[in-house]
Amino acid sequence: MTVGGVTERDLIARIRRQLPADPDWVLVGIGDDAAVVEPERNRVEVVSVDALVEGVHFDRRFMPPDAIGHRALAVNLSDLAAMGAAPRLALLSLALPAALPLADFDGIVSGIAALAARSRLHMVGGNLTRSTGPLVIDITVIGTVKRRQALIRSGARPGDALYVSGTIGAAMAGRLLLSESNRRLATDESGLTTGDFGRTSDDRRLAAAFLRPVPRLRLGTLLARNRAATACIDLSDGLSDGICRIAEASGVGAIIDAEAVPLDPQARALFESRGLDALGEAVTGGDDYELLIAARPRFRARLSGPIRHGDAPLTRIGVCTADRALLLRRDRALVPLPLGGYAHFGA
Amino acid sequence: MTVGGVTERDLIARIRRQLPADPDWVLVGIGDDAAVVEPERNRVEVVSVDALVEGVHFDRRFMPPDAIGHRALAVNLSDLAAMGAAPRLALLSLALPAALPLADFDGIVSGIAALAARSRLHMVGGNLTRSTGPLVIDITVIGTVKRRQALIRSGARPGDALYVSGTIGAAMAGRLLLSESNRRLATDESGLTTGDFGRTSDDRRLAAAFLRPVPRLRLGTLLARNRAATACIDLSDGLSDGICRIAEASGVGAIIDAEAVPLDPQARALFESRGLDALGEAVTGGDDYELLIAARPRFRARLSGPIRHGDAPLTRIGVCTADRALLLRRDRALVPLPLGGYAHFGA
Numbered sequence: 001m002t003v004g005g006v007t008e009r010d011l012i013a014r015i016r017r018q019l020p021a022d023p024d025w026v027l028v029g030i031g032d033d034a035a036v037v038e039p040e041r042n043r044v045e046v047v048s049v050d051a052l053v054e055g056v057h058f059d060r061r062f063m064p065p066d067a068i069g070h071r072a073l074a075v076n077l078s079d080l081a082a083m084g085a086a087p088r089l090a091l092l093s094l095a096l097p098a099a100l101p102l103a104d105f106d107g108i109v110s111g112i113a114a115l116a117a118r119s120r121l122h123m124v125g126g127n128l129t130r131s132t133g134p135l136v137i138d139i140t141v142i143g144t145v146k147r148r149q150a151l152i153r154s155g156a157r158p159g160d161a162l163y164v165s166g167t168i169g170a171a172m173a174g175r176l177l178l179s180e181s182n183r184r185l186a187t188d189e190s191g192l193t194t195g196d197f198g199r200t201s202d203d204r205r206l207a208a209a210f211l212r213p214v215p216r217l218r219l220g221t222l223l224a225r226n227r228a229a230t231a232c233i234d235l236s237d238g239l240s241d242g243i244c245r246i247a248e249a250s251g252v253g254a255i256i257d258a259e260a261v262p263l264d265p266q267a268r269a270l271f272e273s274r275g276l277d278a279l280g281e282a283v284t285g286g287d288d289y290e291l292l293i294a295a296r297p298r299f300r301a302r303l304s305g306p307i308r309h310g311d312a313p314l315t316r317i318g319v320c321t322a323d324r325a326l327l328l329r330r331d332r333a334l335v336p337l338p339l340g341g342y343a344h345f346g347a
Numbered sequence: 348m349t350v351g352g353v354t355e356r357d358l359i360a361r362i363r364r365q366l367p368a369d370p371d372w373v374l375v376g377i378g379d380d381a382a383v384v385e386p387e388r389n390r391v392e393v394v395s396v397d398a399l400v401e402g403v404h405f406d407r408r409f410m411p412p413d414a415i416g417h418r419a420l421a422v423n424l425s426d427l428a429a430m431g432a433a434p435r436l437a438l439l440s441l442a443l444p445a446a447l448p449l450a451d452f453d454g455i456v457s458g459i460a461a462l463a464a465r466s467r468l469h470m471v472g473g474n475l476t477r478s479t480g481p482l483v484i485d486i487t488v489i490g491t492v493k494r495r496q497a498l499i500r501s502g503a504r505p506g507d508a509l510y511v512s513g514t515i516g517a518a519m520a521g522r523l524l525l526s527e528s529n530r531r532l533a534t535d536e537s538g539l540t541t542g543d544f545g546r547t548s549d550d551r552r553l554a555a556a557f558l559r560p561v562p563r564l565r566l567g568t569l570l571a572r573n574r575a576a577t578a579c580i581d582l583s584d585g586l587s588d589g590i591c592r593i594a595e596a597s598g599v600g601a602i603i604d605a606e607a608v609p610l611d612p613q614a615r616a617l618f619e620s621r622g623l624d625a626l627g628e629a630v631t632g633g634d635d636y637e638l639l640i641a642a643r644p645r646f647r648a649r650l651s652g653p654i655r656h657g658d659a660p661l662t663r664i665g666v667c668t669a670d671r672a673l674l675l676r677r678d679r680a681l682v683p684l685p686l687g688g689y690a691h692f693g694a
Contacts, residue, residue, distance in 0.1 A: 027391060028499055031596070033429040033581060034395035034490075036497045039386035044374060048381035048472065049438040049487055055479035082380040091396040093440075093485050124394065132402035133480015138440050140396055140487040143381075150383045152375055234380060249378070 003105050004098025008128055014106060015092075018113040019123050026089075026124055035124035037089060043144035046085035050076045054134035062182045065104040067211040069111025072137040075236060077119055077215035078289040082234035084151040084224025085143030087121035087217065093138040095131035108137070119217060149224040151232035156250035156294035158322040160230050163303060165216055165290045165312040168239055169267035169278065172285030174210030176270065177203055202266045209264075213289040218311040220291065228302035231294040239283040240326075240337050242292040243318075247326060250294070256283075256318035256337060258330035279330075284340025294320055350452050351445025355475055361453060362439070365460040366470050373436075373471055382471035384436060390491035393432035397423045401481035409529045412451040414558040416458025419484040422583060424466055424562035425636040429581035431498040431571025432490030434466045434564065439473035442483040455484070466564060496571040498579035503597035503641035505669040507577050510650060512563055512637045512659040515586055516614035516625065519632030521557030523617065524550055549613045556611075560636040565658040567638065575649035578641040586630040587673075587684050589639040590665075594673055597641070603630075603665035603684060605677035626677075631687030641667055 022029040028036035052072045233242045271278035326337040369376040375383035399419045580589045618625035673684040
């Protein structure tokens with residue numbers, strides 16, 4: 001059974017079945033021309049949209065449907081986290097190939113619904129349409145934050161310390177494992193399923209870091225409240241990309257200490273076992289969804305708060321400089337920070 | 348030059364060039380992880396998302412790029428109009444095939460930007476990604492309305508009169524003309540361009556009704572304020588679909604008077620010249636973006652307001668009934684209302 005075999009009304013009913021009842025601030029929910037919501041008092045609104053496109057961001061053949069749904073929402077929530085906002089509501093817009101199995105449709109929705117419930121995010125509406133090509137999942141999220149507490153990219157000043165949450169590299173290593181496994185699946189037809197690629201618990205942990213990233217919502221809201229951060233961004237496009245963007249928006253440069261970058265140990269081992277430069281892979285690779293923060297040195301003590309509150313440790317990895325260069329201190333030498341990134345949109 | 352040949356940063360700069368400066372309620376605009384906006388005081392928010400997919404909703408070979416952009420935003424604004432909301436802000440999410448010419452990209456954005464400016468809608472952010480298949484334009488809009496003034500689908504009661512704004516059928520006729528012209532273009536290679544299909548000013552007017560629909564924003568906000576309407580919906584999927592949805596949401600039936608339906612005269616002439624049943628085509632065809640309204644008979648005088656204010660005439664076309672049947676009174680007989688609509692999602 002595919003989505004092409006049922007009506008739009010059926011598909012909407014299948015989505016609603018997975019969603020909780022509307023809270024009282026939703027005045028009109030799913031089923032009218034638009035949703036009507038009461039804004040939250042004494043808060044400003046943080047709005048963002050992100051799309052996952054099949055063949056660009058995920059491969060349906062090798063990624064479980066609920067992980068696709070999870071990721072589609074997680075990338076949006078990570079944007080809210082980077083602004084210090086608490087999630088409130090979302091709209092889901094799906095462009096569906098007619099041949100998409102209904103079970104996959106339900107799985108994608110369940111991945112979204114489960115993460116929404118855990119994140120106190122309420123789905124108030126959306127749109128369904130056919131796609132003549134890939135599956136496209138477009139999610140708009142709205143969060144809230146106190147007026148002067150929103151975290152932005154542009155407030156870093158020379159002398160501010162740079163911190164990163166958690167560890168980096170695990171998602172990139174997980175993606176590598178998945179793509180290796182996919183190549184095996186595609187060539188040897190040995191009957192492996194997606195669940196099998198992780199031969200060890202370490203492998204499974206790395207794959208999960210890619211498949212089901214956890215947006216740093218709690219850390220974001222803590223940072224918004226304690227006002228220690230002068231700039232913040234999420235690492236969806238990698239650590240060096242994040243450093244680049246904060247530096248550009250703030251008009252500063254940076255020196256990063258290679259030794260200090262908190263590489264995930266199992267990711268490091270995996271990269272090294274493949275003959276790759278672990279640090280280079282981890283700082284240019286994306287998908288980690290950690291936060292990168294700039295903070296005044298005198299507010300250092302405030303950054304222990306988020307650590308104590310248990311969301312994610314923060315590691316000091318470098319400093320903002322008046323000189324606009326982006327440098328990496330590695331083996332006692334200063335070298336240009338390796339920049340990954342897609343030169344061209346068509347790449 | 349195609350979008351695949353430039354960077355994402357270039358594309359964002361090309362969009363920003365077409366947008367006005369941020370109003371003061373936009374605290375953080377395009378260029379951060381998310382936008383931050385101040386909510387409007389004493390208003391509730393109306394949020395909606397709609398997507399246009401190439402090959403499903405438009406054909407790039409035959410539709411001018413700015414018309415594609417215009418339509419993509421107009422369908423969203425029409426949802427706001429149907430709720431009685433005034434537009435405020437939007438997010439634009441584009442999935443772009445690498446081969447899309449940059450000139451088409453600019454044209455699509457200009458169609459969106461021009462309608463946004465006319466509608467007092469401000470673009471606060473968005474997302475750009477590659478598409479491995481069709482061009483997908485996903486727009487989220489947020490409007491505002493006073494708390495108890497939002498128009499919904501579910502308030503119609505037996506005895507309420509049904510009104511439709513403007514005339515219907517022109518967009519459907521325009522689409523017919525365009526598809527005929529496209530067939531000629533595809534077969535005779537005579538060097539005609541999209542601009543040529545309209546041989547007469549009537550043809551051009553009909554085509555424009557399809558290519559550049561005008562959402563009934565002013566009428567919607569007037570209706571929200573004067574509280575005459577018990578239900579409202581836009582006719583994006585056709586008049587009979589709109590009747591069906593109001594009836595279902597409100598738990599009523601309806602009798603529509605065929606003679607009273609305000610068919611566009613040129614559309615009627617075109618349908619008849621092709622041997623088609625003009626009324627049937629017009630009520631089942633979509634794309635008109637007029638409003639369908641239910642109103643208590645005693646508030647009839649209030650509905651002359653919108654007419655005097657000049658946005659669009661309202662025509663009484665029937666009545667809501669306690670019996671749940673949807674009927675058409677035609678040639679003195681009551682027949683089932685012709686329902687178009689897509690039975691299956693894959694259709």
